[in-house]
Amino acid sequence: xxxxxxxxxxxxxxRYDVLILNLTTPGESRASGNVxxxxxxEGLKQSLRRNIKNHRFDKTVASIQTIKFxxxxxxxxxxxxxxxxxxxxxxxxxxxxxxxMTEEEEMLSNVRLAIVVVGLGLVMLLAAIAYLVARxxxxxxxxxxQAAERLAAGKLDERLKVRGEDDLxxxxxxxxxxAANLALKIHQLEELSQVQRQFVSDVSHELRTPLTxxxxxxxxxxxxxxxxxxxxSRSAELMQAxxxxxxxxxxxxxxxxRYDAGAATLDLDPVDIRDVVLRAIGDSEALAERHxxxxxxxxxxxxxxAEIDNRRVERILRNLLFNAIEHGEGRDIVVTVGADRDxxxxxxxxxxxxxxxxxxxxxxxxxxxxxxxxxxxxGGTGLGLAISREDATLHGGWLQAWGQPGEGSQFRxxxxxxxxxxxxxxxxxxxxxxxxxxRTWRTSMTPVLLPASADGAGHDED
Numbered sequence: 105x106x107x108x109x110x111x112x113x114x115x116x117x118x119r120y121d122v123l124i125l126n127l128t129t130p131g132e133s134r135a136s137g138n139v140x141x142x143x144x145x146e147g148l149k150q151s152l153r154r155n156i157k158n159h160r161f162d163k164t165v166a167s168i169q170t171i172k173f174x175x176x177x178x179x180x181x182x183x184x185x186x187x188x189x190x191x192x193x194x195x196x197x198x199x200x201x202x203x204x205m206t207e208e209e210e211m212l213s214n215v216r217l218a219i220v221v222v223g224l225g226l227v228m229l230l231a232a233i234a235y236l237v238a239r240x241x242x243x244x245x246x247x248x249x250q251a252a253e254r255l256a257a258g259k260l261d262e263r264l265k266v267r268g269e270d271d272l273x274x275x276x277x278x279x280x281x282x283a284a285n286l287a288l289k290i291h292q293l294e295e296l297s298q299v300q301r302q303f304v305s306d307v308s309h310e311l312r313t314p315l316t317x318x319x320x321x322x323x324x325x326x327x328x329x330x331x332x333x334x335x336x337s338r339s340a341e342l343m344q345a346x347x348x349x350x351x352x353x354x355x356x357x358x359x360x361x362r363y364d365a366g367a368a369t370l371d372l373d374p375v376d377i378r379d380v381v382l383r384a385i386g387d388s389e390a391l392a393e394r395h396x397x398x399x400x401x402x403x404x405x406x407x408x409x410a411e412i413d414n415r416r417v418e419r420i421l422r423n424l425l426f427n428a429i430e431h432g433e434g435r436d437i438v439v440t441v442g443a444d445r446d447x448x449x450x451x452x453x454x455x456x457x458x459x460x461x462x463x464x465x466x467x468x469x470x471x472x473x474x475x476x477x478x479x480x481x482x483g484g485t486g487l488g489l490a491i492s493r494e495d496a497t498l499h500g501g502w503l504q505a506w507g508q509p510g511e512g513s514q515f516r517x518x519x520x521x522x523x524x525x526x527x528x529x530x531x532x533x534x535x536x537x538x539x540x541x542x543r544t545w546r547t548s549m550t551p552v553l554l555p556a557s558a559d560g561a562g563h564d565e566d
Contacts, residue, residue, distance in 0.1 A: 122138045123200040137202075143171050144186075144200055152186045152198055171202070180206060244272045248279060260287035301364045311354055315347075322347050356487040360470070363494045370413040370498060374525050377408040377417075377448045378441055384421035385439065391426065399425075408443040411523040416495040420503070421450060423488035424515045428454035431513070442531035446521060447501075449532040453514040459507025467505050468493045492517075500524060506534045 122136035123144065133141070170179045186200050197236035247264060254262045263283060264276040326344040329337040362368045385399055392399065428437045440451040459467065466472055472487035489503075496503035499519050507513030518530040533540065 112365075120204065121202040123198075123202070125198040125200070139200075139202055143202070145171075148186050148200075149198075158174075158454060180204065180209075229267070241272075244276070248275065251279065251283075253513075255283055255286070260290060279490060294350075297364075301361055309358075315351065315354065319347055319351070353487070356491060359491055360487060360494075361499075363477060363491075368494070368498055370523070371415070372411045372413060374409050375412055375414050375417075377410055377412070377443070377450065377519075378403050379416060380412075380418050381421060381439060381441055384418050384425060387422055388425040388429065392429055392437070395429050397429050397432055398436050400436050400438045402438065402440040404441060406442060408448045410448045410521045412499060412519055412520055413495075416498070417517075417519070420492040420495050420517055421452075422454040423492045424450075427489065427515070428452050428456075428513075432456040433514075438536075440532060443521075444529075444531040446525065447518055447527055447529070447531060449518040449520060449530045451514055451516045451532045451534075451536075453512065453536055455512040455535055458509045458511050459505065459513050460509055464505040468503070500527065502527060502530065504534055508539075511539065512536075 119137075121135070121139045123133070123135045123139045123141065125133045125141060134139075145204060152480075168182070171182045182202050182204055187199065227434050236491060244264075251262050251264050260283065263280045266273050266276045266280070322340070322343050325340040334341065359368075381401075381403070385401070389399075425437070425439075433456040435455040438451075438453040440453070442449045470490045493503045496517060496519070500523070501517065501519035504516050504518075506508040506516075514534065514536050516532055516534050518527060518532075520527055
């Protein structure tokens with residue numbers, strides 16, 4: 105084959121290759137470059153030969169193909185134009201023009217690269233702009249959040265720096281004003297609370313001296329009441345009873361004032377909680393007999409040792425027992441002791457009027473009554489359960505209540521075995537076992553509707 109050179113139609117000198125196939129005499133075919141007949145796509149050959157067969161020599165077929173030329177390792181994109189030539193002597197030629205698209209591919213590659221580079225640059229630029237804008241907005245908000253957290257933690261002198269006069273600056277000003285007002289109000293409340301605690305403490309202490317004198321005179325009158333007429337004797341008995349109640353209330357007020365002042369401390373000793381329960385019940389038996397109430401003890405066989413303040417825990421149990429006697433309406437009171445590896449617990453269960461929904465937390469408030477119209481039958485001060493909860497908290501324990509109207513109530517005291525340990529649970533359930541069993545039974549006895557049988561009959565199963 106001889107080489108045939110070609111240039112572009114625009115005279116640019118762009119090289120292209122030509123393949124001329126002589127169908128009559130294949131040996132007279134000509135080609136340029138590395139083009140060989142095998143480079144021609146079969147589909148183009150078929151299209152051109154159909155045109156020759158139909159004597160349509162003025163029809164050309166064009167196609168873009170990826171062709172691997174002889175002597176080249178990689179295929180390249182080529183625009184192929186084919187045509188047919190008919191000579192008067194009867195010879196037909198197939199003419200194939202191969203226009204390499206290397207420059208176009210390179211230009212497209214450069215365009216793609218430029219688009220990618222410009223796109224990445226725009227993305228980075230937008231990211232930088234977004235970061236700067238977000239930093240201008242988010243940073244003050246973050247500082248405000250951190251200042252609010254420190255303010256909530258008790259650092260009342262926390263303030264924000266004010267910069268500029270925009271909305272964020274006005275927000276900082278508002279925050280600083282709010283913090284200043286809040287600190288002022290808290291300071292005023294602390295002063296008022298301190299004055300109140302000091303007043304209660306001072307009054308309680310000051311009342312002890314005249315109360316002692318009155319107590320001595322009342323004791324003399326009470327001891328000699330049999331020599332008085334019935335009216336005077338009854339007055340001496342009433343005065344004695346009210347003085348005892350007043351002394352109890354004064355002692356409770358002093359104890360509350362110690363808790364408010366943070367002066368309450370524990371005298372810890374390893375104690376068997378069963379012994380503490382037995383002593384508390386012994387102190388309550390006389391009152392229980394007057395109210396026709398009996399105690400049912402449920403104690404474990406093994407010792408339930410714990411590091412506790414014996415005096416304070418015994419006072420908690422006495423308050424719980426007195427409360428159960430007062431509201432138990434003469435029914436039996438169940439006292440249960442339980443223990444596990446980490447905690448000990450005592451539950452006091454009565455079968456009296458019970459508690460309404462929400463009253464299980466209110467019952468520990470100072471001077472709270474479930475029924476304000478109902479008089480206290482045992483002369484309580486209204487501070488017993490409040491002091492009991494403070495004693496339990498001082499031990500790191502829990503004092504909780506459960507109750508339902510008509511079902512009675514149950515108070516559960518849970519204390520850690522080791523002083524300072526965190527409680528994770530209680531050995532005893534807050535809800536009485538018979539109530540839990542009744543709930544389980546009702547749930548298991550819920551009617552179940554079964555599907556109808558084949559004959560159309562169905563039934564309910566209890």
